[in-house]
Amino acid sequence: MLIRRIRCLKYLGTRYNSSHYVTTPIFYVNAAPHIGHLYSAVIADAHCRYQRLRYPELDVRLCTGTDEHGTKIQQAASLHGVPVAKYCDDISQRYREVFRSASIQQDDFIRTTEDRHKRAVANFWRTLYTRGHIYSAAYSGWYCVSDETFLTDSQLRLDEATGTRYSLESGHPVEWTEETNYMFRLSQFQDDVRHWVKTEARIRPAKFEKILLDTLSEPLPDVSVSRPSNRVHWAIPVPDDDSQTVYVWLDALVNYLSSVGYPDEKFSAHWPPAQQVIGKDILKFHGIYWPAFLLAAGLEPPGQLYVHSHWTVDGQKMSKSKHNVVDPLQAAQQYTMEGLRYFLLREGVAHSDGNYSHVKAQRILNSELADTLGNLLSRASAKSLNPGQIYPSTSAEHLADLLRSLDAAKRLQDSLLHLSERCASHYECNHFHLVADTTMAALHAANNFFESSKPWTLKAGAPDGKQARLETIIAMTMDALRLSGIVLQPIIPQLANRLLDKLSVPTAQRGWNYLAESFATSPNSSNSHPGLGESRQLDGQTSALLFQRILEETAAKEVKQQQPQPAKRSKSKKKERRETMS
Numbered sequence: 001m002l003i004r005r006i007r008c009l010k011y012l013g014t015r016y017n018s019s020h021y022v023t024t025p026i027f028y029v030n031a032a033p034h035i036g037h038l039y040s041a042v043i044a045d046a047h048c049r050y051q052r053l054r055y056p057e058l059d060v061r062l063c064t065g066t067d068e069h070g071t072k073i074q075q076a077a078s079l080h081g082v083p084v085a086k087y088c089d090d091i092s093q094r095y096r097e098v099f100r101s102a103s104i105q106q107d108d109f110i111r112t113t114e115d116r117h118k119r120a121v122a123n124f125w126r127t128l129y130t131r132g133h134i135y136s137a138a139y140s141g142w143y144c145v146s147d148e149t150f151l152t153d154s155q156l157r158l159d160e161a162t163g164t165r166y167s168l169e170s171g172h173p174v175e176w177t178e179e180t181n182y183m184f185r186l187s188q189f190q191d192d193v194r195h196w197v198k199t200e201a202r203i204r205p206a207k208f209e210k211i212l213l214d215t216l217s218e219p220l221p222d223v224s225v226s227r228p229s230n231r232v233h234w235a236i237p238v239p240d241d242d243s244q245t246v247y248v249w250l251d252a253l254v255n256y257l258s259s260v261g262y263p264d265e266k267f268s269a270h271w272p273p274a275q276q277v278i279g280k281d282i283l284k285f286h287g288i289y290w291p292a293f294l295l296a297a298g299l300e301p302p303g304q305l306y307v308h309s310h311w312t313v314d315g316q317k318m319s320k321s322k323h324n325v326v327d328p329l330q331a332a333q334q335y336t337m338e339g340l341r342y343f344l345l346r347e348g349v350a351h352s353d354g355n356y357s358h359v360k361a362q363r364i365l366n367s368e369l370a371d372t373l374g375n376l377l378s379r380a381s382a383k384s385l386n387p388g389q390i391y392p393s394t395s396a397e398h399l400a401d402l403l404r405s406l407d408a409a410k411r412l413q414d415s416l417l418h419l420s421e422r423c424a425s426h427y428e429c430n431h432f433h434l435v436a437d438t439t440m441a442a443l444h445a446a447n448n449f450f451e452s453s454k455p456w457t458l459k460a461g462a463p464d465g466k467q468a469r470l471e472t473i474i475a476m477t478m479d480a481l482r483l484s485g486i487v488l489q490p491i492i493p494q495l496a497n498r499l500l501d502k503l504s505v506p507t508a509q510r511g512w513n514y515l516a517e518s519f520a521t522s523p524n525s526s527n528s529h530p531g532l533g534e535s536r537q538l539d540g541q542t543s544a545l546l547f548q549r550i551l552e553e554t555a556a557k558e559v560k561q562q563q564p565q566p567a568k569r570s571k572s573k574k575k576e577r578r579e580t581m582s
């Protein structure tokens with residue numbers, strides 16, 4: 001654990017300029033977005049939001065987009081009977097909508113069909129060619145259209161019964177292909193790529209570094225980087241040779257350069273990317289081809305590849321044929337988009353596949369967002385207890401007494417004291433699940449403190465009524481809510497904002513450094529609030545109901561609606577059937 005942390009922090013230490021360029025993979029437009037795609041984007045977004053929060057001086061830039069060339073896309077468009085360009089426009093737009101609704105804060109959304117990208121690809125190709133890394137050759141091999149790649153024998157499975165070969169990794173069929181291609185001298189970059197993979201905690205989590213090193217322990221064959229135009233015409237033409245088009249993976253990878261303005265010099269202000277988020281299925285392309293292409297072009301490869309595993313649904317791989325593909329917009333109707341973001345980041349861990357299940361989502365969201373977080377805000381701001389609707393200041397005398405006499409108060413203080421340091425170290429490693437864990441532990445401590453201090457016995461009119469003590473309890477609870485809100489901003493930005501709005505925390509006081517301002521750090525301060533100054537009015541415009549519980553019936557009904565139903569016979573069909581029978 002410690003070693004892992006040190007490695008993450010070491011990576012941080014390697015940052016040498018103020019740019020922090022982060023990318024998601026660009027998404028194929030052959031099908032609509034699902035939660036797996038959203039997961040790549042949400043990881044990158046939460047990472048960037050944390051970087052902005054923690055290092056306001058950094059120039060953080062997030063790029064995402066769509067990958068629109070190749071046979072797969074051609075085929076999908078013709079299957080839908082739509083011109084391919086229009087098909088790309090439509091699906092690309094759906095990605096934009098999903099990302100907007102999920103609060104993905106991208107600085108650029110790039111499409112590989114844009115001119116700026118085509119220019120970058122042509123330039124990149126010419127650079128490789130001029131430097132002697134591309135040559136023309138007759139090529140034959142097993143080609144997988146769906147994976148858009150040639151595969152070696154060891155990457156294939158032969159179905160003895162039919163004689164068909166399939167890609168071991170994706171399960172898609174391959175076809176024998178003989179053609180003249182341009183080849184890239186990948187074999188010459190084996191040592192450089194291995195060196196790059198092994199240094200500076202480059203590939204995270206570490207298990208993916210091992211997978212790459214295993215692949216790199218065998219000699220790398222050169223790789224085909226073009227296809228005949230008559231086979232793949234929906235692609236970028238090879239410069240100075242219209243009979244060939246650029247291999248879709250070379251085309252796609254260059255998007256990371258096009259987005260920052262390559263080949264114009266301005267691109268170097270952002271180059272290389274600090275972190276590239278990818279799914280495990282595209283590790284080879286990003287961990288071997290990509291650094292080799294960049295080194296061959298005389299450019300620096302990325303600082304880090306952050307690789308995540310996949311989501312299954314109720315234990316099964318998501319696929320159209322199984323009717324279990326989860327549409328993020330539909331899921332958001334059940335859980336809200338903030339709820340979905342929270343679930344993906346809370347439940348997903350990068351090193352192993354996560355299982356998306358409704359029961360689990362409902363349980364986590366109800367218990368953590370509705371109860372532990374939401375309910376505490378409702379209780380602390382309830383009119384019965386807090387008729388003035390304020391975020392009060394603490395009284396030094398009562399604060400000291402509570403911390404002395406109540407274990408629960410001391411435990412809350414302890415967890416708030418460590419919140420910033422613990423969560424920062426989890427965020428540095430993209431361990432969002434641990435950030436959520438740590439924050440929920442602090443909120444549990446706050447709930448526990450609230451319960452143990454029995455504020456309802458102190459309110460005006462109660463026998464023990466002590467206004468200053470009551471206000472101190474509410475202030476301590478609101479401090480816990482405020483700090484949690486600050487910490488959770490990268491994970492649930494909208495919900496955290498609403499919480500901080502309700503507590504009237506000025507925008508300028510939502511930065512990471514404000515985690516150091518609370519009763520926990522200044523238990524002896526006099527009658528003013530250490531973080532916010534004097535007591536302040538809660539925001540009456542913002543509801544104290546942060547997250548609505550997901551009700552069993554609604555949820556069950558909606559899940560049922562999403563599942564494929566046996567085709568219902570229409571009345572007329574039934575009638576028709578009766579008539580034929582009689």
Ligand code: MSP
Pocket residue numbers: 024025026027028035036037039040067252253254255277278279280281282309310311312318
């Ligand atoms: N277009 C290529 C990437 C080119 S990047 C230069 C591609 N596109 S994709 O649409 O198929 O996948 C995009 C991302 O979604 C990948 O990171 C992939 O791992 C991720 N996911 C696709 N299915 C997934 C799950 N079931 N679960 C989690 N992520 C998944 O590959």
